[in-house]
Amino acid sequence: MSVADRPQVMDPDWLVWHQSPKTPAYVPPPGAVDAHCHVFGPAAEFPFAPERKYTPCDASKAQLFALRDHLGFSRNVIVQATCHGKDNRATVDAVKAANGLARGVATVGEEITEAELAELHEAGIRGVRFNFLRRLADFTPHEVLRRIADKVAPFDWHVVVYFEAPDLAELKPLFSSLPTKVVVDHMGRPDVRLGTDHPQWRAFVDWMTEDEDVWSKVSCPERLSLAGPPYGDVVPFQREIVETFPDRVLWGTDWPHPNLKGHMVDDGVLVDQIPRFALTEELRRKLLVDNPMRLYWAD
Numbered sequence: 001m002s003v004a005d006r007p008q009v010m011d012p013d014w015l016v017w018h019q020s021p022k023t024p025a026y027v028p029p030p031g032a033v034d035a036h037c038h039v040f041g042p043a044a045e046f047p048f049a050p051e052r053k054y055t056p057c058d059a060s061k062a063q064l065f066a067l068r069d070h071l072g073f074s075r076n077v078i079v080q081a082t083c084h085g086k087d088n089r090a091t092v093d094a095v096k097a098a099n100g101l102a103r104g105v106a107t108v109g110e111e112i113t114e115a116e117l118a119e120l121h122e123a124g125i126r127g128v129r130f131n132f133l134r135r136l137a138d139f140t141p142h143e144v145l146r147r148i149a150d151k152v153a154p155f156d157w158h159v160v161v162y163f164e165a166p167d168l169a170e171l172k173p174l175f176s177s178l179p180t181k182v183v184v185d186h187m188g189r190p191d192v193r194l195g196t197d198h199p200q201w202r203a204f205v206d207w208m209t210e211d212e213d214v215w216s217k218v219s220c221p222e223r224l225s226l227a228g229p230p231y232g233d234v235v236p237f238q239r240e241i242v243e244t245f246p247d248r249v250l251w252g253t254d255w256p257h258p259n260l261k262g263h264m265v266d267d268g269v270l271v272d273q274i275p276r277f278a279l280t281e282e283l284r285r286k287l288l289v290d291n292p293m294r295l296y297w298a299d
Contacts, residue, residue, distance in 0.1 A: 016057045016264075017057070017059060017256035018265060018267060021267040021268040021269075022266055022268030022272075023070065024072065024272050026272050028271070028274075029281070029284065029285050029288060029289055030074065031074045031075070031289045031293070032073045032074055032289055033075040033077060033289065033292035033293065033296070034075070034077070034253050035252040035296075036079055036185070036219050036250065036251075036252025036253070036254055037064060037076055037079065038059065038079055038080075038091075039059055039060060039061050039093075039094045040056045040057065040058055040059040040083065040084075041056075042058040042060055043058060045090075046089050046090035046093070047087075048083045049082075049084055049085030049087060051085060052082065052083040052085065053259075054083060054258070056081075056083055056259075057256070061097050061098075063256075064076065064094065065097075065098065067253070067255055067267060071268065071271050072271070073288075075098075075292070075297075076101065076102045077104070077250075077292060078091050078094050079091075079105040080104070080106050080107040080129055082131055083258065086107050086108055086109055088107065088125070091104045091105075091106060092106075092123045095123060098124075100124075103125070103297065104120075104125045104126065104127075105125065105126065105128065105160050106125045106128055106129070108120075108128055108148060108152075109144075110144050110147045110148050117151060117152060117155060118155075121157075126157055126158070126295070127159065127183065128148060128149075128152050128159055129159075129160040130148075130160070130161050130162070131162045145178075149179055149180055153180050158180050158182065158183050158295065159180050159182050159183070160183045160185060161182055161184055161185065163184075163185075163188060164189045165188050165191060165200045166200065168204060168207070169203065175214070181214075181215060181295070182213060183214075183216070183250065184204075184215065184216045184217065185217055185219070185220075186217055186224070187217070187237055187238070188204050189223070189224065192226060192233045192237065193226060195236075196237060196240060201237065205241070208241070208244070209244075212248070215245075215250065215295070217249070217252060218237075218241050218251055219251055219254055221234035221270070222257065222263070222265045223254075229266070229269050230273055238277035239276075239278075239279070242277055242278050242283055242287060246286050247286060247291060248291065249291060250287070250292055250295070253267050253270055255267055274287075
């Protein structure tokens with residue numbers, strides 16, 4: 001069977017997202033933004049990419065917006081997932097359907113034209129994503145990524161990067177050469193077993209200290225934790241980033257938790273984790289309202 005003939009059917013070891021998350025005890029401030037989430041398909045309308053590394057369950061825009069309301073949030077930033085490749089139709093469709101309450105992050109190739117970028121911008125796209133996890137994406141030469149960044153910079157977009165902590169030293173020269181803000185997914189996926197004094201984590205904090213164009217999402221404790229819910233072993237990492245760089249942090253659910261196979265994530269538990277690492281109302285407002293609004297709704 002060729003990759004183009006792969007069935008649009010969920011992988012057998014995939015966990016369907018939580019169907020009845022708890023109502024969070026923590027109430028986010030008015031205007032709060034879930035700044036990292038996805039839509040998948042539905043495959044019958046928006047087929048998954050033939051070259052994808054995994055096949056998820058359907059997770060529609062209507063289901064995402066229902067979760068947004070249930071959790072007490074007002075807006076979403078919808079990030080293109082690797083299972084859709086460079087076909088951004090599902091993400092764009094969801095952003096448009098939100099009537100101004102969503103923005104998007106796309107995946108594009110160097111062949112994209114200025115007119116196509118302008119069309120995406122008009123639809124609500126405000127960034128592009130570069131994925132460096134080898135199990136999720138094929139290698140793209142760094143010079144190609146630089147050319148893509150050069151194309152999106154005039155639109156005042158940013159670049160979202162997804163990598164693992166041991167790879168930062170190799171990737172940092174590329175990131176530092178980009179003509180845009182750089183937003184790091186999930187704090188660069190630190191190994192929480194090593195603690196916050198480990199050189200890998202200190203290198204990440206040092207990089208954010210040196211470069212004021214680097215932002216970080218303090219999201220996805222469920223991917224980093226060894227302890228499991230409520231993910232207390234991730235809190236010291238989140239808290240350091242939030243307190244050290246309060247004007248350059250974002251938070252998101254990562255719904256519907258793509259390619260996660262350890263446990264079914266309760267998004268209400270994720271929301272209730274926020275006050276554990278953002279200890280003051282001022283920090284929480286910056287994290288959930290001021291920063292994402294400045295980055296995604298500046299216009």
